[in-house]
Amino acid sequence: MLKIKEYTVRHLVASVLANQKDSSSLRQIILLMVHVVREICLLSPSFSQKYPPVKFLSEKDRKRILITGGAGFVGSHLTDKLMMDGHEVTVVDNFFTGRKRNVEHWIGHENFELINHDVVEPLYIEVDQIYHLASPASPPNYMYNPIKTLKTNTIGTLNMLGLAKRVGARLLLASTSEVYGDPEVHPQNEEYWGHVNPIGPRACYDEGKRVAETMCYAYMKQEGVEVRVARIFNTFGSRMHMNDGRVVSNFILQALQGEPLTVYGTGSQTRAFQYVSDLVNGLVLLMNSNISSPVNLGNPEEHTILEFARLIKSLVVSRSQIQFLPEAQDDPQRRRPDIRKAKMMLGWEPVVPLEEGLNKTIQYFSRELEHQANNQYIPKPKAARMKKGRPRHN
Numbered sequence: 001m002l003k004i005k006e007y008t009v010r011h012l013v014a015s016v017l018a019n020q021k022d023s024s025s026l027r028q029i030i031l032l033m034v035h036v037v038r039e040i041c042l043l044s045p046s047f048s049q050k051y052p053p054v055k056f057l058s059e060k061d062r063k064r065i066l067i068t069g070g071a072g073f074v075g076s077h078l079t080d081k082l083m084m085d086g087h088e089v090t091v092v093d094n095f096f097t098g099r100k101r102n103v104e105h106w107i108g109h110e111n112f113e114l115i116n117h118d119v120v121e122p123l124y125i126e127v128d129q130i131y132h133l134a135s136p137a138s139p140p141n142y143m144y145n146p147i148k149t150l151k152t153n154t155i156g157t158l159n160m161l162g163l164a165k166r167v168g169a170r171l172l173l174a175s176t177s178e179v180y181g182d183p184e185v186h187p188q189n190e191e192y193w194g195h196v197n198p199i200g201p202r203a204c205y206d207e208g209k210r211v212a213e214t215m216c217y218a219y220m221k222q223e224g225v226e227v228r229v230a231r232i233f234n235t236f237g238s239r240m241h242m243n244d245g246r247v248v249s250n251f252i253l254q255a256l257q258g259e260p261l262t263v264y265g266t267g268s269q270t271r272a273f274q275y276v277s278d279l280v281n282g283l284v285l286l287m288n289s290n291i292s293s294p295v296n297l298g299n300p301e302e303h304t305i306l307e308f309a310r311l312i313k314s315l316v317v318s319r320s321q322i323q324f325l326p327e328a329q330d331d332p333q334r335r336r337p338d339i340r341k342a343k344m345m346l347g348w349e350p351v352v353p354l355e356e357g358l359n360k361t362i363q364y365f366s367r368e369l370e371h372q373a374n375n376q377y378i379p380k381p382k383a384a385r386m387k388k389g390r391p392r393h394n
């Protein structure tokens, strides 16, 4: 089809050259060229790249959605869901822990945009909803540069709330179970005010998220901004960074490489882990609900860290030893979400069984290791409180 048009264009060009005053032929050429260019633009993405299937949404239902931290572990899975649901998604990331690789399958799609931007700087765009996820989330990452973690969670959140106010968007804050600190109430429900050491090594994140929640409710009361607050409990799945440093990725990588599984302390501390797809479904339900108060999103199945180490060792069928290292300072000793509110008000609860999620994650990390092996360098998981050199603040 294009060949015929090329021929026609050539034919018309020849006729114009033969008679330079033939303005109607010239007009025809221009119209035809415009048509051909438009067609090439429409066809070229599907020639060069296949995107995951995307639903068609009418103008009325299609939302313009900003995801800060959208190239990170959770953010990129959320990007996938919202893109496949047919929305227009703008991902903003400074690529501190996020990676282009996590969203590269959308690059070039007409509903997708990727912006390299740090939320500590203001952002001016038109959107209907903001999922504000930007922040390092693993303890070694957020402790690496505590001042930057504080700035991201305070100035970054203020900037996003300011944007929400200006454009009338609804903002969902990715808060955390860490607002409960080392809890004295078990399991943790949303009424609990928490037990956080304000000057400890985790404070940059715990207190940063606590003040981010405070900011949300100040903007809601004072400026009428619509806010949603998700208190996210421990989450795992594909696209966690090899250097993430959280327990699931550490144990899986160690087991796969035959290295000792590093248990901090006695391993009697507990956590409850949810698979990332469950979390993403919960975030979208919460955003589109009318619940403005905080909601816990997590899987209530609680295990000790030592049990996790043994389970992962057996799923990987690894001969790794278990190595006990000094416990991390202020490490919460027990954590399990009370999810009655999410169940009752969102109709949400986790559906992916722990072993199924772990097996998928093990497969993911096996592929990553193969990929790394083919690219010579295999990064080791970071230790709990690594801090070498002096990180920059900005």
Ligand SMILES: O=c1ccn([C@@H]2O[C@H](COP(=O)(O)OP(=O)(O)O[C@H]3OC[C@@H](O)[C@H](O)[C@H]3O)[C@@H](O)[C@H]2O)c(=O)[nH]1
Residues within 6 Å of the ligand: 137, 138, 139, 175, 176, 177, 178, 232, 233, 234, 235, 245, 246, 247, 248, 250, 251, 262, 263, 264, 265, 269, 271, 305, 328, 331, 332
């Ligand atoms: O190699 C390791 C890593 C971690 N751990 C232990 O495993 C437990 C879980 O540690 P993680 O680093 O995975 O996660 P934490 O529960 O400490 O923090 C997490 O809480 C909830 C989220 O908001 C965040 O993603 C993160 O801050 C801790 O007790 C930690 O000391 C190990 O025993 N060995």
